[in-house]
Amino acid sequence: MAEATAPKPSSSVKLVLLGEAAVGKSSLVLRFVNNDFQENKEPTIGAAFLTQKCNLPTRTIKFEIWDTAGQERFASLAPMYYRNAQSALVVYDLTKPTSLIKAKHWVAELQRQASPGIVIALVGNKLDLTNETSSSNSLSEDGDEEVAEGDDTDGDARKVSTAEAKSYAIEEGLLFFETSAKNGTNVTEVFTAIANAIPETSLKGARGPGAAQTASRSEDQSRVNLTGPRDNVSKEGCAC
Amino acid sequence: MFNLSSLVQKAQSFIDPTQALNISASDRNPAKSTLFRHQFRLPDSQTPLQEITAELTISPPVAYSPNATQGEKDKDRDRGYHYAGKLHLSESYLCFSTQPTSFLQTASTSTSSGFTGQTHGAGPGGNGFTLPLCAIRRVERLHSQSYQFALAITTWNGLSNNAASETSKTPVLVQKITIQLAGTRPACERFCDGLKKGLKSGVGEVAKLKRVVSECYSEYLLQGDGRKEATPPDAGLGMIFRYPGDAKKLRDRSKMRLWGEYLRDYGRNITLIRQPTYHKLIRVGLPNRLRGEIWEQTSGSLFLRLENPLQYADTLQKFEGRDSLAIDEIEKDLNRSLPEYPGFQSEEGIGRLRRVLTAYSWTNEEVGYCQAMNIVVAALLIYMSESQAFFLLSTLCDRLLPGYYSTTMYGTLLDQRVFESLVEKTMPILWDHLVKADVQLSVVSLPWFLSLYINSMPLVFAFRVLDVFFLEGPKVLFQVGLAILRINGEDLLDASDDGAFISVLKSYFSKLDESAHPKSENSKLRAVTRFQELMVVAFKEFSGITQSTISEQRMKHKDSVLNSIENFAKRTSIRNLGPESKRLGVEDLGALYDRFFGVLYERQMRSQMILEETERRSKASRSRAAEVVHGLPENQVIEKGRVGLGPSPTLMDYDGFREFLSGMARWAISDSPSPSEKDSVSVTPKHSYFGNSLRRREASLSPWSEGNPEPADHEFMQRLFRRWDVDCNSSLTLQNVVTGLAQIKGKGDIMGSITYFFELYDDDGDGKVNREGILRISEALLFLSRRGLEGSLTPSSSMVGLSEYEAGNGAQVDMIQGNTNERFLSSVSAFIRRCFEYADPDHPTNQEEKSASEEKEKEVDNNAFDIGEDSDEEEDLLDLGPDAPPKSPKHRKKSTGLGGPPSPQKATRPGGRSVSIAQAEAANAALDPSKPLHITLPTFRMVVLADELLEQFFESSFPTSFRISDKMPTPGASGTSSLTTFSNLGFGRASTAPPNGIAVGGSTAGVVPPSKGLRGVLDNIVTDGMRVAAEVRRRMDEAQKEMEKNAVHRPDEDEEEEEVVIGPRDPERKSVRSEDRDLLEGADAEVMSIRGSEDIAKEKNESLSLTAGSNAGRLRRGSAASSKVVEFER
């Protein structure tokens, strides 16, 4: 992406990934952050933290990504990580119906417990395991597609229909994507969509020339009601 | 009322402060024997039996020479190392430690837990040995002048080499240990007797010992000349895929040589003697091939393996081919465990990992599988065999990392809290910075603990941490963690957010092999690596962080961690309860959750305590031999079942359900708490556990919670249980309970409530309740009302309409309560009467009028008016009555039409005589107990709505009687006297009237003195559900006989006779009664109008003067009807 000549205002956005074990949360992050994929990714223990910038036409968003562990018993750790998150990626594996149920639980949990106004995207991952000619706009490498088909001997492994997940997402007011961390389908799109969906007012740590003071102050105020004792600390001064 | 936190507090006051998380349930003397086991890393089967102060002398091994003279033996003893300490004897171990701990009952806690303090690198066991008795070949008592009492112990050291030794030129070196006992002569004698006994029973274990030892690499290492032929024991995947790290750089060869010497001189595996060199050798890093063996030795998993060497193989075999959730989870992670190690890119490595994780998940189904275990086990498998890894994993989960991998991971969360508090204490500036910068320390530290630094540090370094960890225990994880933060303190102070914080540590870990002081002039200093520095800081600077520090901190934070886990669990499970639950408020759901799990938790605690107590007693009676550990049993605390501690029971059986109900509803409390002299097995089935011997402590061993009232047991409760148990597995989940209550409380409409009740008694779901069911419903009504009615009640008939909907109006209600309860009894009696009056015969004798069979099946409401449904006959029947009001037939006819689609036949055809006779017969048949009959839902509804109180019962009392979140009004202090019975009512009076004297006598005569008469009988039966059943049924049968008799003699007056039986005569009876009927029909019509049939509504409006024809009208009509009924009853 081309850098604008004048520095664009930049702000950081806390994003948390939630979803059943092995649906590909860490792989999505790895794809987004390093444009890489590892077949045997170790399970996330507790949580992992990564950052990545996302350039929008008018501003730069720095994602502070909290990738959590998916196994059920790690769920009680999650509140620690989604605390103050402005956005969330709730991921399911579209070859595993149970993972969508788990995703719905997470959506409900976030809607009730996380910051009000949190932007949630529902993401069905492992799109490469379906044999559909992807309707997505960013499938560029035919090679990857073939590999995926080869892996999946009897064709379509999809168990969750797009319609089902999408109608749920609409009902709950979520962004919705089907992705493949393996071949990269729709991955940056998810993050970009989230970046665009974050309301300007809730952006923190705006570092555009002159904008800093007011932005951060108003942001602090808007967070007052959902903060714990440690929460009122501005993230300013973060070097990136 | 149940209160989790107070219970926990109570429980905690019994916990030994050093034992925060190691709560062993199977042991009657937890504090001392758990400590003992922890010090010597012994299996749970061991308890401290004897101890004595002693001095250990270790001489270098000598060639075995049985003919050595006494003088030679003396000489041996004087050479070698001497250690002063304590000698301990358990069932199958002889342990010596330089740690002067004592596990005598009289010893103070600090004496017993001395090993949890600073150990100076020696680990809790100190210098000494942990010798299985079966490894002792021979014990000699030495006679010498200088010592009163000395023992020379010869071990089976090198056992597995014996066969080879015959061909080998190397003489077998015999390990000999000399111990001088320092105690009074009797004390020494006693100890020796105990030892003798133990040795005898240990003889049988030698075969096991052989097997276990043969899997130890040290045996192969020390084999001498024979080694070329034998294949070495499995020392992990490293033997196939190489061990991580550069062997040269790790100086593996020299380490191996040093270890070889040590093991040769001071015993190997099972016979090893711990001396300072041993601990030092561990500190500098174990050699690859011995690493696994030393880990299993220092952690004590070796002793677990010795106890049951085949457990691993057996478990795999036993569960072969079976599936589980854990196995699914394991499969997901097999390819994701140390993927960079070549062994785990192969089927061999993956297969081993799969088997170990699977076997463990079967042996500990509560833990099953937790992510991170895959990483830990993968690491273990590089250095040890599958079986060794299996037992070491058990030791990790049960002892070293308690609660880490549990389903709630409370141990992990707790230790994170502990770690944070240690950081705050030892590095306050850094801590302040973390707080200010809002950095989440646990993001980095949680994986350190959960996967033992294995995927945080390069493997070679993580393994060195593990070397010390298995020797010294969990505190090592904290020491290393603190050291990491201390060393990186300055950089971390510059990190202003999570990202920067994480990257500082990441880069630190990647440079652990570099020089800690690269710029130093001093070449020695320059040679010190960062990892060495880390070890020094961890174990020198943070040497003050001991096991007891950790235990104290755990104790301190345990409550808040468990509470927050439980809150989370509660929130989650309430949220996932499904749409039905929305009918109950959030507050109610929360309260239900608390009640539900409260009951389960308490019950589990109680049954556990009962079990322990039973065990203790049987044990005490079996052997009163244990010399040391006697005295009073310490108060045992079992926190099993607490939600926060992991898998807790989620299913409630019927007894639990009774207890659950009794916490919410007054009627569910027993009137007659099981007296101790009465063996009431049915009420308290668990008493059967104990037989007679436990009588004296019955109070504390009651299966019901102390202080809480004992629950009742009534058929109604069983029905409710079965109804809620939708999965038909004789137990209820929270979901079942919530759905069940939502259906009762959440409806808020009387029809739903009536239907629900009816369905409870419609066993086969065919829409009919038979004679038996009617009686049972009546019994249930009596049962439910015997402590008075709750909810909104009409104070009296004269106040109808005024206060009907003033809910629970304090004083006023109280004032009229007694009266209301009495009236309710008469309502129930009227209910029974009406039910039989309107019941349908199961096999109608005259069905030719039934124009369409589908009509009958589909239109339940048709059945409601079976008497009227067969239409024209009804008119005739009524016509037969001499006083029938002229208006009545018209009403009847119209209302009949309401029963179903208007039939032209009915409207036009005049009633014929023959038909009416048939109907009369049918009616008579309905009264004959020998002829089966039933009521349908509409009939039931009609009968209920005919009575103001019954109506209110279903509308309000019944749903209100389940008090989910509000406090239950305590039942009157004088149990039985507060109960309302028949005796106060006209019912009783009327009953005595019939000449055949049905009331007194019968089956209850023996129980109740005849002098007390009916009143006594009834007083008594209301306190006993079963007898109520018998009595009501008997009375009803009698009543029916009477009716039948009258019907036969004077068929015209059957109704009248019926009145005679149940109520007093009333001159106005007839007219009231017919009006009453109109109203009843109106009630049914109302039901019909709800169903939306237009012509029905029309007809109804025409026919029912009292009905407004709308939903709102029902209320007025209902009240009016009830008031009339009440008048009539007087």
Ligand SMILES: Nc1nc2c(ncn2[C@@H]2O[C@H](COP(=O)(O)OP(=O)(O)OP(=O)(O)O)[C@@H](O)[C@H]2O)c(=O)[nH]1
């Ligand atoms: N075919 C395919 N496989 C994927 C994709 N994304 C992830 N995977 C695989 O799924 C497995 C799990 O991926 P992770 O990214 O570790 O899953 P996770 O959700 O982070 O799992 P936890 O950390 O255990 O919660 C890995 O073996 C990945 O290679 C995808 O888009 N397509």
Ligand SMILES: [Mg+2]
């Ligand atoms: Mg992950």
